[in-house]
Amino acid sequence: xxxxxxxxxxxxxxxxxxxxxxxxxxxxxxxxxxxxxxxxxxxxxxxxxxxxxxxxxxxxxxxxxxxxxxxxxxxxxxxxxxxxxxxxxxxxxxxxxxxxxxxxxxxxxxxxxxxxxxxxxxxxxxxxxxxxxxxxxxxxxxxxxxxxxxxxxxxxxxxxxxxxxxxxxxxxxxxxxxxxxxxxxxxxxxxxxxxxxxxxxxxxxxxxxxxxxxxxxxxxxxxxxxxxxxxxxxxxxxxxxxxxxxxxxxxxxxxxxxxxxxxxxxxxxxxxxxxxxxxxxxxxxxxxxxxxxxxxxxxxxxxxxxxxxxxxxxxxxxxxxxxxxxxxxxxxxxxxxxxxxxxxxxxxxxxxxxxxxxxxxxxxxxxxxxxxxxxxxxxxxxxxxxxxxxxxxxxxxxxxxxxxxxxxxxxxxxxxxxxxxxxxxxxxxxxxxxxxxxxxxxxxxxxxxxxxxxxxxxxxxxxxxxxxxxxxxxxxxxxxxxxxxxxxxxxxxxxxxxxxxxxxxxxxxxxxxxxxxxxxxxxxxxxxx
Numbered sequence: 187x188x189x190x191x192x193x194x195x196x197x198x199x200x201x202x203x204x205x206x207x208x209x210x211x212x213x214x215x216x217x218x219x220x221x222x223x224x225x226x227x228x229x230x231x232x233x234x235x236x237x238x239x240x241x242x243x244x245x246x247x248x249x250x251x252x253x254x255x256x257x258x259x260x261x262x263x264x265x266x267x268x269x270x271x272x273x274x275x276x277x278x279x280x281x282x283x284x285x286x287x288x289x290x291x292x293x294x295x296x297x298x299x300x301x302x303x304x305x306x307x308x309x310x311x312x313x314x315x316x317x318x319x320x321x322x323x324x325x326x327x328x329x330x331x332x333x334x335x336x337x338x339x340x341x342x343x344x345x346x347x348x349x350x351x352x353x354x355x356x357x358x359x360x361x362x363x364x365x366x367x368x369x370x371x372x373x374x375x376x377x378x379x380x381x382x383x384x385x386x387x388x389x390x391x392x393x394x395x396x397x398x399x400x401x402x403x404x405x406x407x408x409x410x411x412x413x414x415x416x417x418x419x420x421x422x423x424x425x426x427x428x429x430x431x432x433x434x435x436x437x438x439x440x441x442x443x444x445x446x447x448x449x450x451x452x453x454x455x456x457x458x459x460x461x462x463x464x465x466x467x468x469x470x471x472x473x474x475x476x477x478x479x480x481x482x483x484x485x486x487x488x489x490x491x492x493x494x495x496x497x498x499x500x501x502x503x504x505x506x507x508x509x510x511x512x513x514x515x516x517x518x519x520x521x522x523x524x525x526x527x528x529x530x531x532x533x534x535x536x537x538x539x540x541x542x543x544x545x546x547x548x549x550x551x552x553x554x555x556x557x558x559x560x561x562x563x564x565x566x567x568x569x570x571x572x573x574x575x576x577x578x579x580x581x582x583x584x585x586x587x588x589x590x591x592x593x594x595x596x597x598x599x600x601x602x603x604x605x606x607x608x609x610x611x612x613x614x615x616x617x618x619x620x621x622x623x624x625x626x627x628x629x630x631x632x633x634x635x636x637x638x639x640x641x642x643x644x645x646x647x648x649x650x651x652x653x654x655x656x657x658x659x660x661x662x663x664x665x666x667x668x669x670x671x672x673x674x675x676x677x678x679x680x681x682x683x684x685x686x687x688x689x690x691x692x693x694x695x696x697x698x699x700x701x702x703x704x705x706x707x708x709x710x711x712x713x714x715x
Contacts, residue, residue: 228489228498229370232274233421234264235486237458238478239278240315240581241286241298244522245596246509247481254507255481257301257522258514263507264305265515267485273369275308278344279458279475280380280425283327284315285581287596288533289525294319294336297525299327304517307344309365311378312351313425313458318600320392321360328361347378347423350404352397360396364408372419372490375412377452379404380425381440381459386624386680387578389673401426401440402447409449418496419488420452427460428473434466437473445469453497454486465502474502482506533592538704539711544584546597548577548629556580556597557631560696563703564669565633568606568693571654572634573669574617576679579696589704598697602671607687609668611652611660617683618649624680634668635660671696 243257268274282302283295290298302310316324326333330341349363365376379401384393405422412420427439441457445468448455454472457464461478476482482504489499546556557575565573582597609617618637621628622645634655639648652660660666670684672692677685693699 227492229372229492230271230273231369231372231374231488231490232267232271233277233454233456233484233486233488234267234274235277235279235423235456235474235476235484236260236264236282236480237279237425237456237475237484238281238313238461239283239298239480240281240478241283241290241295242479243287243297243301244289244526245287245479247479249477249481249506249508252506252508252510254509255479256507256509256514257480258518259507259509259512260480260483261301261305261515261518262512263505264483266512267505275367275369275374276305277376277421277423277456278302278307278310279423279456280311280313280378281315281458281478282310282313284313284318285599287599288592289522289529291595291599291601292529293525294323294333294339295327296336296339297521299339299342300521301518303343304521307342308367309376309378309423310342310344310346311348311380311423311425312346312361313380314384314387317384317388317393317396321395325360345376347376348380349377349408350379350382350399350401352399354395354397359404363404364412366412366415366417371492372495373415373417375408375415375417375420376423377405377408377412377420378423378425381427383624387678389676389678391676402444405452406449409451413451418451418494419490420449422448422452422455424455425458427462428455428457428464428466428475429460429462430464430466430473432463432465437464437466437468439464441473442466442468445471445473453500454488456484456486463504465504472500472502474504476504480507533590533595535591536588536710537591537594537701538589538708540584540586540589540708543586546580546583552627552629554580554629554631556583558633559703560598560700561631561633561669563699564604564671564693564696566703567604567699568667568669568691570606570634570667570669572614572666573632574674574684575631575671576674576681577629577631578679579671579673588710589708591701594697594701594704598700600673600696602673602696604669604693604696604699605672605675605689606691606693607668607670607675607684608665608690609684609687611662611664611666613683613686614660614666614668615649615652615662616686617681618652619646620681620683622648628679630681669693 345365347365348361351360353360384398428441430437457475464475474484476484486502561573561575637652
């Protein structure tokens with residue numbers, strides 16, 4: 187073989203090796219692409235959701251036989267689950283503050299925002315209670331600002347969205363109507379909304395700068411923008427009700443009714459407001475709600491195709507924040523201890539002794555023993571014969587035994603004061619008729635009068651035999667002095683009849699009136715002896 191032939195043969199051999207290597211590489215590449223369609227190659231994204239925390243930093247509850255809740259245990263669970271997958275986002279669907287116990291409320295709910303900051307919540311939306319102290323105070327907690335009681339506050343490190351809280355001056359959303367978060371190359375759009383009934387729940391003076399518009403319209407408007415941006419994974423944080431059983435059946439609530447009208451590009455909806463369990467799919471949308479007060483959270487697992495950028499699988503669990511087999515988070519414990527120290531010993535003072543449990547919940551006759559007690563305290567505080575209390579005034583029941591100042595502020599956290607109004611008999615009747623004005627029963631608790639109602643009569647004409655405590659008929663044109671909270675006096679909870687009354691005196695806080703009443707009627711044992 188000549189030297190030339192040897193070189194030629196070597197060249198041919200090298201060419202064959204390169205060709206075979208290319209073919210093997212091409213085959214491997216095609217095989218790998220095929221495997222991309224299996225779940226092993228999907229992007230795993232976890233969303234951990236909390237709703238209706240209500241500042242319950244140091245409050246615990248029994249859930250299915252186990253103690254649950256408390257910021258230090260909620261934090262421990264969320265951190266544990268977040269560590270399991272780096273592709274995890276923390277979200278909330280509103281009412282994280284408002285109706286809070288003293289450890290949060292006495293510091294303008296800044297401790298709760300600090301807690302959320304500690305956990306680095308990624309996206310949130312306001313609920314109706316974020317507006318309890320007005321638009322400016324809500325914005326201060328979100329963006330930071332000065333309060334004359336607490337000084338300067340840094341605000342939240344969470345991105346907030348609300349597509350249906352509309353600034354009346356500009357006609358545009360007060361907060362960003364959507365938030366986009368990128369995780370492992372996938373853009374996820376979040377849209378926040380709050381129940382339109384916020385227009386009824388929040389006192390008019392605290393929402394005068396804004397209007398709460400239709401949720402579905404706001405969601406679909408925002409979805410359209412996100413779709414134009416090429417975003418295919420869309421999550422709604424909705425402070426609206428939803429409910430299901432543990433199997434996902436027997437669904438009810440506002441979001442269950444809205445789901446078929448919401449754009450099908452929406453994949454997941456985190457619910458809230460009704461403090462119930464929900465884990466169900468309606469109209470192709472996964473809807474979850476994890477009770478309230480930090481005693482559970484929602485874990486939503488998404489599998490996303492990295493090529494099409496769409497969700498190929500979604501499922502959820504509602505996880506109770508049990509105290510078993512987990513240690514409280516040390517950072518959160520330090521935060522709680524800081525505010526316990528600042529709160530001082532005053533709230534530990536025993537002011538009464540309950541001979542039995544005084545329940546917040548209504549009995550078979552629609553009456554709440556606790557509401558009756560509060561109404562009596564308001565009636566005595568203002569020196570009138572009639573008093574009204576709405577069910578939303580109270581947040582907890584009184585347990586049997588010692589009652590502390592903290593217990594009182596936990597039961598009555600809203601900060602309302604007592605007002606003395608003059609109402610006509612017609613206005614009193616109208617207020618009672620408005621118990622059914624929402625389309626469902628929203629009972630007022632009363633002392634100083636009796637009435638019967640006909641559940642079969644048309645709404646607006648159900649009240650019959652309205653009498654005072656002496657058995658005398660309430661006269662349509664006669665005037666009566668009544669005690670209500672300033673919230674009801676302003677037409678809160680859709681009881682607009684009270685707005686028609688004439689304010690004649692502003693009294694103490696509702697909680698102060700109740701403290702005085704309990705001290706007189708149920709003094710602690712140490713004072714009895």
